[in-house]
Amino acid sequence: TQKSSSVEERLLQICQLLNANIDYYDWVGFYFKNGDKPELKLGPYVGEPTDHTIIPFGKGICGQVAVSNENFVVPDVQAQDNYIACSITVKSEIVIPLFVNGENVGQIDIDSNTPDPFTEADERFLEFVNEKVAGIL
Numbered sequence: 001t002q003k004s005s006s007v008e009e010r011l012l013q014i015c016q017l018l019n020a021n022i023d024y025y026d027w028v029g030f031y032f033k034n035g036d037k038p039e040l041k042l043g044p045y046v047g048e049p050t051d052h053t054i055i056p057f058g059k060g061i062c063g064q065v066a067v068s069n070e071n072f073v074v075p076d077v078q079a080q081d082n083y084i085a086c087s088i089t090v091k092s093e094i095v096i097p098l099f100v101n102g103e104n105v106g107q108i109d110i111d112s113n114t115p116d117p118f119t120e121a122d123e124r125f126l127e128f129v130n131e132k133v134a135g136i137l
């Protein structure tokens with residue numbers, strides 16, 4: 001019988017596949033709500049290590065999505081005042097919330113070194129990815 005991989009391993013594989021196959025997906029990771037605390041905690045990711053392993057609700061692009069429950073597409077990160085910089089090479093970002101039974105439990109976060117690369121097709125695609133992820137959590 002084949003050994004099934006853990007949720008963490010499967011999420012890491014998804015990050016690796018997205019990063020390897022979409023040239024403008026330079027950092028790909030999942031954040032999840034951290035128990036009952038009003039904060040996000042970094043889960044599996046691919047790309048440069050980040051100091052921001054905990055993000056309070058409301059802070060940065062990620063923290064805003066934790067409270068808005070809406071997609072957040074940022075064509076130019078330098079134009080955002082509530083933004084947490086992880087790397088000086090990052091030009092743009094997309095964050096798509098992840099729902100389980102209608103509850104916002106986390107998000108997929110993608111940084112790009114390309115300015116303004118994200119389209120509605122990225123939103124629809126990443127919503128689909130998150131729907132599949134919700135099914136394995």
Ligand code: SME
Pocket residue numbers: 027050052055059060061062063082083084085086093109111
């Ligand atoms: N830029 C994010 C922080 C997470 S890093 O992109 C990995 C934000 O503003 O919330």
